[in-house]
Amino acid sequence: MEDAAIVLSVARWWLYAGGIVAVLFLGFGIDRIDENARGSYIFRPLLVPGILLIWPLVLWRWLKLERNHHDISGRYNPLRQAHGPTWMVLAFLIPTLFLGALALRQTWPKDAPATLLAPPAGAAQR
C-alpha cells in the first residue's frame, strides 16, 4: 500500500470512530455531564466537526466527569495546570521542528552527472 493511501486510511478510520463518539456523546453523554446542555439540542450539531477530530480527548473528559461530577475545580484545573507547560513545550517544539526540517531537507543534486550505463542499440521507425 502506498504511504499516502495508508495515511488516508488511518484518517478515515479516525473519523469513523469520531462519528460513533459524536453520536454517543451528543445523544447521551452531554446530558449526563453538563446540566446546562439538558433540553438544548440546536447547538449539538455544531460540536460534531470538533468531536470528529479530538474524540479521544472527548472520551477522556467524559470519563473524568462521569467519575467526579460535582468537582468544578477538578473539571478545569487540569487544563489550567497544563497550559503553562504546554506553552513552554510548544515554544521549543515548533521552532525546532521548523528549523530542523529546513536544515534536513534535501538540496538539489546539481553536481550529480547523467551516467550512460549502456550505449544505444540503434534507431527505429514507428
Add this chain to the structure above:
Amino acid sequence: MSDSSNNDPFFVGYLGIPKGLRFFLAAAALLLIGGFGILALSIGTAQNDPGDASFEFSWGPQTLTGILQAAPYPILHVTSGSKHIPAGKTILLSGNGKRGIVPRATPLDGQLVQVTGIALKRGDLDMLQLRGGTNGLRKADAGVGQSISIKALGRWRLTGEICDGKCLSGAMRPGRGLSHKACANFCLRGGIPPVFVSSAPVEGRNFFLMGTLDDKALPPDVLNHVATYISVEGVVERHGAMHIFKIDPASVEFAK
C-alpha cells in the same frame, strides 16, 4: 483569591494599560512584530525560485494538428502548428484540472488529430490543456499521417525529481518540490503526464516524459518518490522532439 494576587496588575482592554504591564506589553509587541518579520523574511529567502513557467493565456486558444502518441502518456507530434507552437515540436497533452486525456487519446493512437486548448510553457517544455470532449481532441478532417522518428539514446542513470508535467509547465508556482508533492500526486493519479527533471542534460534536454520500460504509465508505487530527489535507471529515447525516460521503478534510489 489571596491579597497578593489582588495587588497584581490586571489588564482590562477598556480601562487602559496598568503601569506595571506597560513595559511588558511594549516588549512583547516589538518582539512579535520584529520576530514575525524576521520569520517571514527567513521563510521567503529559503524558498527555491519557482521559475518563469506559466499558462500562456495571452496566446489565446491554440489549434494544432499532428500525430497523437498515446503511450506511455499522450503527446502530440505537431505537423501543422501555430505561431507559438510550430510544426516539428512535440508537446505534452492534458485535460482540465487534474485530469489527463488517456481515455480520449487511446482510441486515436498513431492517428492524425486536431487539438485545441490553452498552452503552458516552461523553457523547452510545452503542454496543451485541451478543451473538453471532441472540442479539444478529434480526428483530423484531412491530411496524411507521418511516421514518428524514434531514436534510442541508451540506458542511463539520471538524478533529479519526478514532477507532474502540468504544474511543472506552469499551472502552479511552485510546480515542483516537496511543498508541491500532494498536488503532484493528485495530478499524476488523474493521468497527467509525469516529467523527470534531471540534474544533468541528455542531448541538451533536462525534461523527460516518463514511462516504464514496457511503455506503460508509471505504477502507483512510484508516487512515493515524487518531489524528492532521487536517482533512477532507465532507457532514454527521443520520440519526435520529445525525450522519454522509460524507467525501471525497482532501481529508484534516494539521492544523497
